[in-house]
Amino acid sequence: MTKTASDEPVDVLIIGAGASGAAVAWSLADTKMRIVCLEQGDWMKQSEYPTNKTDWEVQQFGPFNIDPNIRKRETDYPINNEGSPINVVNFNGVGGGTILYAAHFPRLHPSDFKVKTLDGVADDWPISYETLEPYFGQNDRMMGVSGLAGDPMYPPKQPPLPPIPLGLVGETVARGYNKLGWHWWPSDSAIISQPYNGRDKCLNLGPCISGCSQGAKSSTDITYWPEAIRAGVELRTRCRVREITLDDQGMADGVIYYDDQGEECFQNAEVVIMACNGVGTPRILLNSKSDRYPNGLANSSGLVGKNLMFHPVGFASGIFEEKLDSHKGPQGCCILSKEFYETDLSRGFVRGYNMQISRGSGPFHTAIQGYMNGKIPWGPGHHEAFQKRFDHMANIGVLCEDLPEECNTVTLDPDLVDSNGIPAPKIDYTLSENSRRMLDHGLARAEEVLLAAGAIETTSSGLVQAAGWHLLGTARMGKDPETSVVNPWGRSHDVKNLFIVDGSIFVTGGGLNPTSTIQAAALYIADTMKKNLANLFD
Amino acid sequence: MTDLISTDHPLTNPQQQTLSALLDVLIPADDDGLMPSAGEVDLGAYVNEKSRDFLPALISITDEFEAPFAALSFAERLEQVRSWSEVEPELFQKLLMETYAVYYQQGRVLEGIGSKAGAPFPEGNTVQSGDLSLLDPVLAKPRGYRRV
Numbered sequence A: 001m002t003k004t005a006s007d008e009p010v011d012v013l014i015i016g017a018g019a020s021g022a023a024v025a026w027s028l029a030d031t032k033m034r035i036v037c038l039e040q041g042d043w044m045k046q047s048e049y050p051t052n053k054t055d056w057e058v059q060q061f062g063p064f065n066i067d068p069n070i071r072k073r074e075t076d077y078p079i080n081n082e083g084s085p086i087n088v089v090n091f092n093g094v095g096g097g098t099i100l101y102a103a104h105f106p107r108l109h110p111s112d113f114k115v116k117t118l119d120g121v122a123d124d125w126p127i128s129y130e131t132l133e134p135y136f137g138q139n140d141r142m143m144g145v146s147g148l149a150g151d152p153m154y155p156p157k158q159p160p161l162p163p164i165p166l167g168l169v170g171e172t173v174a175r176g177y178n179k180l181g182w183h184w185w186p187s188d189s190a191i192i193s194q195p196y197n198g199r200d201k202c203l204n205l206g207p208c209i210s211g212c213s214q215g216a217k218s219s220t221d222i223t224y225w226p227e228a229i230r231a232g233v234e235l236r237t238r239c240r241v242r243e244i245t246l247d248d249q250g251m252a253d254g255v256i257y258y259d260d261q262g263e264e265c266f267q268n269a270e271v272v273i274m275a276c277n278g279v280g281t282p283r284i285l286l287n288s289k290s291d292r293y294p295n296g297l298a299n300s301s302g303l304v305g306k307n308l309m310f311h312p313v314g315f316a317s318g319i320f321e322e323k324l325d326s327h328k329g330p331q332g333c334c335i336l337s338k339e340f341y342e343t344d345l346s347r348g349f350v351r352g353y354n355m356q357i358s359r360g361s362g363p364f365h366t367a368i369q370g371y372m373n374g375k376i377p378w379g380p381g382h383h384e385a386f387q388k389r390f391d392h393m394a395n396i397g398v399l400c401e402d403l404p405e406e407c408n409t410v411t412l413d414p415d416l417v418d419s420n421g422i423p424a425p426k427i428d429y430t431l432s433e434n435s436r437r438m439l440d441h442g443l444a445r446a447e448e449v450l451l452a453a454g455a456i457e458t459t460s461s462g463l464v465q466a467a468g469w470h471l472l473g474t475a476r477m478g479k480d481p482e483t484s485v486v487n488p489w490g491r492s493h494d495v496k497n498l499f500i501v502d503g504s505i506f507v508t509g510g511g512l513n514p515t516s517t518i519q520a521a522a523l524y525i526a527d528t529m530k531k532n533l534a535n536l537f538d
Numbered sequence B: 001m002t003d004l005i006s007t008d009h010p011l012t013n014p015q016q017q018t019l020s021a022l023l024d025v026l027i028p029a030d031d032d033g034l035m036p037s038a039g040e041v042d043l044g045a046y047v048n049e050k051s052r053d054f055l056p057a058l059i060s061i062t063d064e065f066e067a068p069f070a071a072l073s074f075a076e077r078l079e080q081v082r083s084w085s086e087v088e089p090e091l092f093q094k095l096l097m098e099t100y101a102v103y104y105q106q107g108r109v110l111e112g113i114g115s116k117a118g119a120p121f122p123e124g125n126t127v128q129s130g131d132l133s134l135l136d137p138v139l140a141k142p143r144g145y146r147r148v
């Protein structure tokens, strides 16, 4: 029997406490409405992150693995990736993906919102860079972002904190870019380079993607959530939503979820906001079938779960004669290059990519990678080969724009279920010819830069499998209910009190990490809701 | 030299000797004595504490290399391990992973490779901020984003 969670309906029910759920909760809190967020995962503790322990690198293969199918926490749900060369990676807990993200924090470019107009492919967003500009700034201040003003590849912007250190890796690779006359710039990073809002600055521990023990990485459990909770938002953890329910008029009237005891509960709500990411959101919508919506909720367009975009990624690595201290400093954030970001059809593909210089790995990862790619033998010669690579490496990640294609989907797996019996998502994705060419081009350019910077040896990974970090496009926004799932401010075309604020609403993905734009869009949607409170459902 | 203390060891003395001789082949000591051999690490105790699922496999590996193995020359042991790695590639890889995992946590090893021993937090690392005048050529170029 379903237990009713509360006699009182709440005004706003948010599902998911990750990047976008936190931002929307904080922004709506000043309305003094009763707001509840249901999150399937737990609060994290800084004292439990791997870098507190000597076996920090080993934990990245287990409880802090980025792949939920390997991590297998009770709070994770399985994902069937068999139909995709890229595996979905995520984190399920307060903070969502920001717990494990690398914290690269670029904004989409103005041109990314007008892809159809400029390049004749995909679609334009119904909103522009200018629409989001104030929210980008607001989000940077709330999260705590470090960077350098003046990048000629962006409209003017002013990050609140100075950039994180370039280190020897950044300086060395920057010289390579300068030799070739190509663009580079210190990365905008959601990592605080100076004390900020009661948090202490980055200690250059290294592996940001296993959680930050110092709390210098701006994950939403330590940025937005404390403020949202102080302002009255209630956050319930270990509550996994199964489906959204409807009243007789076809409006959402609440959700059925499983609490920490596995008990089925019902929470009544006036407004439901989904913030479960580009895989979790279509999963719940598709699982919310009814007579009125036999193909899943908010899916009259048939587009829920379609147009899944990742950013296909590959890495080029360079070995340098000199020591670069590469395992020190935020691993994923250093400098980036937008030299090949905007379309130039002479390159053999449309749209573009960004190059992100990342630092090297710790010793255990160096040894394992070296064994896997045949560069560091076991047995005699191990130490020599290890010393040649450890702390002597610089990497360039090539992050490609993926265009939306209806054949790339999230559907419900017919057999696989999570620990509550909710169908797991199934991913079907094919790397397009355009993306493949782009990646090949990018990896060749990345090796060129590394050689220009003085690398004595370079290698390239090809497409990386465990790199489905960015989950976008599966409930796209648009003006036309036939070709989009939500309207330009995140409201479902079909169900007027249902909103989506996570990465699913992206129309195109750009060639950049999306979280800054996901959160700016969530703040914009919250603001638009506040401006329209009196006639929110008209 | 291991940092692990174990009172209830999962391997018998002969098994420990065999394992040590095997690990010595996987990561031998270096010539100048800076880097120790993996044979000095108590992998049995580590696996018992941190990776228990692997313990039965570890015991069966030590049993596979029979008693005289530890007394063989390095070249002979290397030859035997190499042939075994080809027959049992998955098991070999798992053993190697566990060996690297424990080896590259040892204080002496980390110091030997120029890294700090122990957990990265709270000490952290110093990283130089870098020379931002390197950006001068980038700034000299015209605006590079597309107008819409």
Ligand SMILES: Cc1cc2nc3c(=O)[nH]c(=O)nc-3n(C[C@H](O)[C@H](O)[C@H](O)COP(=O)(O)OP(=O)(O)OC[C@H]3O[C@@H](n4cnc5c(N)ncnc54)[C@H](O)[C@@H]3O)c2cc1C
Pocket (backbone or CB within 6 Å): A015, A016, A017, A018, A019, A020, A021, A038, A039, A040, A041, A066, A089, A090, A091, A092, A093, A094, A095, A096, A097, A098, A100, A101, A102, A103, A104, A105, A106, A209, A239, A240, A241, A242, A275, A276, A277, A278, A280, A281, A284, A332, A469, A470, A471, A501, A502, A503, A504, A513, A514, A515, A516, A518
């Ligand atoms: C290893 C890694 C590195 C990354 N690096 C970067 C980077 O450098 N820069 C960048 O911009 N992005 C990065 N990302 C991506 C970034 O984390 C995501 O873009 C961002 O977190 C997405 O925000 P979201 O709000 O859409 O969803 P999420 O942050 O994923 O939040 C979704 C939340 O919903 C919860 N949820 C899902 N389903 C349910 C349910 N049924 N019931 C209750 N709760 C539910 C989940 O538990 C989760 O907490 C990285 C991600 C990973 C995993």
